[in-house]
Amino acid sequence: MVRAAIIGVGGAGSLHLAAIQQHLSGLVQVVAICDQNPDFRRMVEERRKKNEPWSMGHSIPISYSGPVYESWMKLLAEEKPELVTIATNSDTHAQIITDAVRAGAKFIFCEKPISNCLRDADEAVASCKSHGVVLAVHHERRWEDRHEYAKRLLQSGRLGDIRCVSIVCGGARMGDIGTHMVDWIRDMTGGEFVRVTGFLEPVTEPNPRDQDGSRRLYDPPGYMLLEMNSGIKATVSIQGGVATTPAYFVQCTRGHLFIQEWKASGFWRAFVREEQGPLIGTKEYYAELKQVDVWPADLPERNNAYWAAVAIRELLSGKTRSSGHDARQAYEAVAGAFLSHYRGNMPLRLPLQPEDRTRVQRHA
Ligand SMILES: NC(=O)c1ccc[n+]([C@@H]2O[C@H](COP(=O)([O-])OP(=O)(O)OC[C@H]3O[C@@H](n4cnc5c(N)ncnc54)[C@H](O)[C@@H]3O)[C@@H](O)[C@H]2O)c1
Incomplete structure (x- = not known):
């Protein structure tokens, strides 16, 4: 034991x-x-x-x-x-x-x-x-089967090459959920972040981990624009207000993957256009896309404890799909987004400069 x-x-x-x-x-x-x-x-x-x-x-x-x-x-x-x-x-x-x-x-x-x-x-x-x-x-x-299926589909090349990723979620905060989102992007695309631009929004709701404000946490909603060494660009939009689970959109050269994360009843679909003729006006946009199955329909519903x-x-067993290195890479992107915001939304190169690595963020 x-x-x-x-x-x-x-x-x-x-x-x-x-x-x-x-x-x-x-x-x-x-x-x-x-x-x-x-x-x-x-x-x-x-x-x-x-x-x-x-x-x-x-x-x-x-x-x-x-x-x-x-x-x-x-x-x-x-x-x-x-x-x-x-x-x-x-x-x-x-x-x-x-x-x-x-x-x-x-x-x-x-x-x-x-x-x-x-x-x-x-x-x-x-x-x-x-x-x-x-x-x-x-x-x-990184462990959940539905994301694993999505990753395999992206890696299979069926949708072509990844061009960009967009993630939107509501009722959340940058420091709290930001690393989940950027870690997903890194995991799905297999690349490294080279630049981040951050925008923070005003805080309008009390932080549930600091209801009376005594911990002086600062974890606002916000936006990140991320650039990767592969050329892929990603946007992460973390809204406050009403909680809506993350929606992920991955645009590829031959199709796209769309995930609305909500337990088993979430919406997880990929569409592909196998061939495309010359784009004349909007004709090709209205031609039907082919739907791709992302995962078996009978995947069991599992809770977070599972x-x-x-x-x-x-x-x-001595291995992990989410190492300390992965987590520090994700955190660096989020820390960079905070710093970019403080510097007038200036795009910041990653890895961060040594003097920026010592900055403490007051999220929790
Ligand atoms: N992976 C996920 O999806 C997920 C979900 C929820 C929370 N979290 C993370 O888990 C962490 C905790 O979040 P939470 O929602 O459970 O918060 P929480 O406030 O409910 O729990 C934190 C607990 O830690 C205790 N604690 C704090 N400082 C301590 C110290 N110095 N010594 C001993 N105990 C101490 C607090 O008393 C509290 O009981 C956060 O980092 C949060 O981001 C992750």
């Missing part, structure tokens, strides 16, 4: 716990959890006495009877877990990764974004590398 600890047990951390309890019970045992919130620790103690399960923001019941630490340093020193999962807010991710490596962890599963400062992310990734620790960052679209378990199982 792999001895595991979970650090930060809010919405995401309780999902890690549920993933292990529901899907990895013969392989992983959670020996300790840690959260700085005294109300949380009291709640777990009370439920334990009454033998009652609990859940945090999702409907999966959790029963946990092991120790609950206030300090991750104490947990790491006393429990020496082999697997550490991290779901605190982004300002502590990199420090906890580095401390877990020092304490002898072999596998680390960290929530996105990898950090809120690129220099700290780089130090964390380097410390994993030098100690042979496998680090996976939870950009879950996909987190897939990611952790893969991590324990």
Whole structure:
């Protein structure tokens, strides 16, 4: 049995716990959890006495009877877990990764974004590398079967070459969802970002992770224009307001792929034009496009705990589809978008300059 600890047990951390309890019970045992919130620790103690399960923001019941630490340093020193999962807010991710490596962890599963400062992310990734620790960052679209099918279709060449990508989503914030979106672009296109331009919008809604404003988070909606070394350009539009799941549009030389992400009932279609005659007026635009099946119609509906378990199982085999390097590349693009905005929407070359890598973003 792999001895595991979970650090930060809010919405995401309780999902890690549920993933292990529901899907990895013969392989992983959670020996300790840690959260700085005294109300949380009291709640777990009370439920334990009454033998009652609990859940945090999702409907999966959790029963946990092991120790609950206030300090991750104490947990790491006393429990020496082999697997550490991290779901605190982004300002502590990199420090906890580095401390877990020092304490002898072999596998680390960290929530996105990898950090809120690129220099700290780089130090964390380097410390994993030098100690042979496998680090996976939870950009879950890298594991989800529907995105996997879309990726295979794009790679098959059936739609031709990718020209551009556009992603739009609502009810979201740049730092919070931005790395998911740019990581998707990097994964689907197989390229690296070379330039980013960012535009931030005014903040109109309170940040759910800072309801009373005491943490002074700054994570507005916004836009990114990304340029890749392959010449592909991408736009990411992250709106505030009403939550609408991400819609992805990939324009290729012979067709396009459109995904409206919404569990199994989402809209995932690809259309292709096998041949095209000379474009005369609008004639070709109204000729029918051929629809391509992207994935089997009977794919089962899976919840987030299932996909987190897939990611952790893969991590324990010593591999991951979402490495620390992937996560720092995604974070660099988002950090660059913030900096570009502060500099009057100036396009910024990636990788960022050394002095820009030390900037701390106040998202969480
Ligand atoms: N992969 C995904 O799709 C996904 C989904 C939700 C959240 N997340 C990420 O997970 C992280 C947490 O988000 P959340 O929604 O669970 O937030 P949350 O506020 O619900 O939970 C964070 C928890 O960490 C605890 N914590 C914070 N600092 C701590 C510290 N120094 N020591 C111990 N405990 C500490 C808090 O008390 C809280 O319980 C964020 O980085 C977020 O971006 C990822």
